[in-house]
Every structure is written in C-alpha cells, then in structure tokens.
Amino acid sequence: MRRLACLWFEWASRRGRVRAAEAWEAHAEGCSDCRERLTRQQEISRAAPALRKTWETPSLWPRIEKALAAEARRPSAAAVESGEPPRRQPRLVWLPLAAGAALFLIATVGLQVFRGSLGERELLTARNLPREPLLTEATLAEVENSERTYVRAIEDLSRLAEPHLKNSDSALLVNYREKLLLLDSAIGDLRAQLEQNRFNTHLRRELLTVYQEKQRTLEQVVKEVKS
Amino acid sequence: MKSIAANLLGNVSDAEDAVQESFLKVYRGAASFRGASRLSTWLYRVLLNSCYDLLRRKARHSEPQPAQTSRAVFLAPEEDHPLRLDLEAAVARLAPRRRMAFLLVEVEGFSHREVGEILGVRETNSRVLLHEAKRDLQRLLSAGGAAREARL
Numbered sequence: 001m002r003r004l005a006c007l008w009f010e011w012a013s014r015r016g017r018v019r020a021a022e023a024w025e026a027h028a029e030g031c032s033d034c035r036e037r038l039t040r041q042q043e044i045s046r047a048a049p050a051l052r053k054t055w056e057t058p059s060l061w062p063r064i065e066k067a068l069a070a071e072a073r074r075p076s077a078a079a080v081e082s083g084e085p086p087r088r089q090p091r092l093v094w095l096p097l098a099a100g101a102a103l104f105l106i107a108t109v110g111l112q113v114f115r116g117s118l119g120e121r122e123l124l125t126a127r128n129l130p131r132e133p134l135l136t137e138a139t140l141a142e143v144e145n146s147e148r149t150y151v152r153a154i155e156d157l158s159r160l161a162e163p164h165l166k167n168s169d170s171a172l173l174v175n176y177r178e179k180l181l182l183l184d185s186a187i188g189d190l191r192a193q194l195e196q197n198r199f200n201t202h203l204r205r206e207l208l209t210v211y212q213e214k215q216r217t218l219e220q221v222v223k224e225v226k227s
Numbered sequence: 228m229k230s231i232a233a234n235l236l237g238n239v240s241d242a243e244d245a246v247q248e249s250f251l252k253v254y255r256g257a258a259s260f261r262g263a264s265r266l267s268t269w270l271y272r273v274l275l276n277s278c279y280d281l282l283r284r285k286a287r288h289s290e291p292q293p294a295q296t297s298r299a300v301f302l303a304p305e306e307d308h309p310l311r312l313d314l315e316a317a318v319a320r321l322a323p324r325r326r327m328a329f330l331l332v333e334v335e336g337f338s339h340r341e342v343g344e345i346l347g348v349r350e351t352n353s354r355v356l357l358h359e360a361k362r363d364l365q366r367l368l369s370a371g372g373a374a375r376e377a378r379l
C-alpha cells in the first residue's frame with residue numbers, strides 16, 4: 001500500500017507543475033515504490049518516439065490534389081445536376097448587405113453632422129473631389145515647405161522667450177517651461193513616427209496641433225514677460 | 228499526420244484515407260477557421276476527428292477490430308526500442324483521449340499547449356491525460372510482462 005505522501009507527490013506532479021515534479025523526483029530517491037514508478041514512466045517516454053510511423057506514400061499527395069480539385073468543382077456540378085441555383089450560406093448573404101446598410105447609415109449621419117458644423121463652407125462632393133490621391137509627392141513637398149516656414153517662425157518666438165524662461169523663478173513661467181518641454185518631446189515622437197511614413201496625414205495633423213499649442217504657449221510667455 | 232493516423236487506426240490505407248479526408252474537411256471549412264488556434268493545431272484536430280469518424284464508421288459496418296499495425300509496410304524506426312512492440316500493443320488499448328494525448332506529446336513531440344488546442348482542453352488537462360495514459364501503460368505493460376512470464 002502506497003503512503004499518503006507518495007500519492008500526494010504523484011497527484012501534484014501530474015498537474016504538470018515543474019516544482020511538484022522535482023519534489024516527486026527528490027522524494028523518489030528515498031522511496032523505492034515511487035522510484036520504480038518514475039523509472040517505468042521514463043522508460044515509456046524513451047520508447048515512445050519509436051512508435052512514430054513512416055512509410056512511402058508516392059500516391060497520397062496526388063490523390064489529395066485530385067480530391068481537392070474535384071471538391072472545388074463540386075458545388076457548380078451539383079447545381080447543374082439538381083437544376084437548382086447554388087445554395088448560399090445564409091450568413092454570407094446577409095452579412096455584406098448589413099455591412100452596406102450600416103456604412104450607408106454612418107455616412108448619412110456623418111454627412112449631416114459635418115454639414116451642420118461646416119455651415120456655409122462648401123462640402124467636398126463627387127464633382128469637386130480631386131482625381132489625384134489626397135497627398136501626392138508634389139503636395140507633400142508643398143506641405144513640408146510650409147511646415148518648415150511655420151516651424152522657423154515658432155523657433156524665432158522660442159528664441160525670444162527662452163532667456164526669460166531659463167532665468168525666471170516665477171511659478172507660472174516654470175510651469176510654461178515644463179509644458180514646453182512636454183510639447184517638444186511630443187513633437188520629437190511625432191516626427192520620428194512621420195519619418196516612417198511621410199504621407200500619414202493624421203500624424204501631420206497631430207503635429208500641427210502640437211506646434212499650434214507650442215506657439216500659443218510661447219505667445220503667453222512673451223505676453224507674461226512684457227506685462 | 229500519417230503517423231498519428233496510423234497509430235490511431237492501425238493500418239496504412241485507413242491512415243491515408245483519414246489524411247485525405249482531413250485535407251478535404253479543412254478545404255471545406257476554411258471559411259469557418261477563426262484563427263482562435265494555429266492552423267497546424269486546427270489541422271491536427273480535424274485529423275483526429277477524421278480518424279474517429281472512420282473508426283465509428285468501421286465499427287458500425289463490421290465487428291470492431293483491435294488496432295493492429297501492419298508492421299511490414301512501415302519503414303524501420305530510426306531509433307528502435309526493445310519495449311516498442313509491447314508499448315504499441317498497450318497504446319492501442321488506451322482510452323481514446325489518453326491515447327491521443329500520449330501520441331501527440333510523447334510520439335509526435337507536441338507541447339501541452341498545442342495538445343490542449345488540438346483536443347480542445349486546457350493545458351493542465353493535457354498533462355493529466357498524459358499522466359493517466361502513462362499510468363495505464365505501466366499497468367498494461369506489467370500485466371503483459373507477467374502473462375509472458377507465466378506462459379514461459
């Protein structure tokens with residue numbers, strides 16, 4: 001009769017916990033019953049790979065290919081034989097329709113919202129939509145050029161504000177300084193991401209927002225210093 | 228795939244049929260593959276189901292036959308073991324899920340995580356199945372050895 005400890009070790013070990021297996025092995029060193037069990041298990045594991053079967057099957061893959069080709073032809077052939085139109089899976093029939101309807105709904109609602117927010121401004125319609133892709137190499141160069149000019153202007157502003165920011169102990173200016181550091185770090189991140197994909201308009205918009213925020217902050221700093 | 232099917236079905240021609248059937252099922256069900264498991268584990272899952280479908284069909288149409296491998300057609304294993312023949316007979320007598328866990332882990336070298344995906348159980352359950360399979364094999368091998376000694 002096995003002792004309770006032996007049963008516990010074996011039970012814990014079979015749950016697959018490494019520590020429990022190690023504990024059982026350690027216990028087996030001093031327990032002949034468990035040692036015998038472990039040895040037999042290890043022997044089975046050593047013998048198992050020999051059960052792997054291999055045999056030559058030169059005709060199997062051609063057979064599978066033939067069966068797959070026959071399977072590919074089957075639905076249309078079955079339809080011809082039965083004289084019925086091919087049956088479609090219900091899900092495949094309604095899914096594109098539902099997706100189309102949902103898209104239409106979203107587009108309609110979105111259009112109403114944008115029309116309201118744009119007021120008198122003209123919306124892009126099918127007639128005035130550009131035929132070219134949204135951001136071509138030429139337009140991108142133009143955007144980058146304007147961006148550079150804008151950045152230069154902000155840098156000028158930054159140079160004006162910098163001495164005051166560095167030398168001031170005012171709590172407000174210290175806050176501005178920290179905010180500007182944060183904005184610079186965000187600008188650095190966005191620039192690094194943009195280098196991966198220069199045509200990413202979403203990133204460009206984000207970068208512009210951050211630059212605008214930097215501009216506002218610098219203007220506030222200059223205003224604060226003047227006052 | 229052939230090896231698992233041969234170990235489960237016991238002969239080459241059924242094993243090849245099961246492999247072919249699995250490819251057809253995968254082809255038919257490719258649209259329903261949702262990527263919850265890896266494609267390879269899904270393929271093996273389909274294979275195991277094909278093997279058991281085949282066994283059930285055979286059992287319905289004729290007397291159930293114990294799985295016996297037609298050893299003559301198999302190529303000699305790269306590394307044979309003195310226990311192989313007894314082990315092969317004992318594995319054929321294991322309960323289906325324990326047999327599958329044993330074949331997948333110990334013979335084919337799948338991890339318990341993969342076996343869990345193939346059998347549709349948790350990783351821990353795969354370990355338990357393997358342990359139970361080994362325990363049954365020990366018992367069967369001991370009984371077989373004792374019977375041989377008695378005959379001698």
